[in-house]
Amino acid sequence: MLQTTAERAGTALLVVVLVSLVLGQVLGQPVLLAYVDSGSMEPTIDEGDGFLTMPAIVTGPPAEGDVITFRAQEIEGGGLTTHRVVEETGQGYITRGDANPFTDQDGGEPPVTQDRIVATAVQVGGTVITIPGLGTAIEAIQGGLLTTATAIGSAVGLTGTTAPGSVGTWVFGLGLVLFVLSFRPDDDEELERDVSRTTDDAGLNGRVVAAVLLVIVLVPANAAMVLPSGETTITVDGSEVAEAESVAPGDPVEAAFDAQNNGLITLLLIFEPADEDVIVEPTAPGIPSGESATATVTVPAPEPSVDRDIVVREYRYIVVLPESIILALHDIHPFAALGAINLLIGGGFVGFVGGLIGFGDVRIRDTSRELPLRVRVKQWLR
Helix, strand or coil: CHHHHHHHHHHHHHHHHHHHHHHHHHHCCCECEEECCCCCCCCCCCCCCEEEEEEHHHHCCCCCCCEEEEEECCHHHCEEEEEEEEEECCCCEEEECCCCCCCCCCCCCCCECHHHEEEEECEECCEECEECCHHHHHHHHHHHHHHHHHHHHHHCCCCCCCCCCCHHHHHHHHHHHHHHHCCCCCCHHHHHHHHCCCCCCEEEEHHHHHHHHHHHHHHHHHHHHHCCCEEEEEEEEHHHHHHHHCCCCCCEEEEEEEEECCCCCCEEEEEEECCCCCEEECCCCEECCCCEEEEEEEEECCCCCCEEEEEEEEEEEECCCCHHHHHHHHHHCHHHHHHHHHHHHHHHHHHHHHHHHCCCEEEECCHHHHCCHHHHHHHHHC
């Protein structure tokens, strides 16, 4: 009994860890768990250790002494950084790694404003709650998954490497781990409980749960890719171009347009001009959540009395695969890229359901109906 309880607790803990990490990858910020990959916070948080976090939207503004995870602008080229708040100024927070002799702002990082803070480390009695070796273990598992994904891509003739932050790798890995966990031998107690089930027991069907989850996950995912896609039309006024830029008809002129990602997941945008004499740069920008990208269109200048409409088709894909693979699939057909993305996301979440509850009938027996009322009252009062 004790062994079974320990196994279930361990499985539940693993599920919480994996789900937290996947959500952190999807949202682009730590959710419950994070880890550091440098020694800048030693001895508070050693390199490779994990720590508990709370989203900034829950904790509110930090206080001096809090350890925060924020989006850096200059530190190691930008990205998430975990350091301690050492001072608050009118321009923002001054931060420093516990192992560093100088503040981040002394090194050129702007003061950290509230909108750049994504999480705060959980502290008890001034001590950050850490999980030794969590980050090291995660990076080892992630490395194995990345190697496998790259090998599969190479086997089917697709080149490129998988980005470490690929959501697809995490979702697929989560589903795979949980699905493997589902293959465990049933002990005698579980077999006896299965035999004793009655038709009156309440239950769930794993296939139904998987189908519902697929709808919940895939519908908004496809909406984020398909609905904002379409055509952008830019009008070049020949008279205005001739007056403002003093160019002759046929000379290259430029126009720009912006594309915004209002979702929670990084998107890969692909721009395709409808006319062969139109050039768009960049052709396939990746846009993180909440950010935008500016594309420049180069086109031969029309005659002064002519207005030319430039049509640029836009395709959007959730980045759950290496960008090179998405581009290769898109070149085959946009449906090929959409299908692969749906297969990867759907497969990961189906594995999630299979690992947790299986795909058969899962019944929940109400044993309280077999007990006298006085016994049930005593159990409730315990």
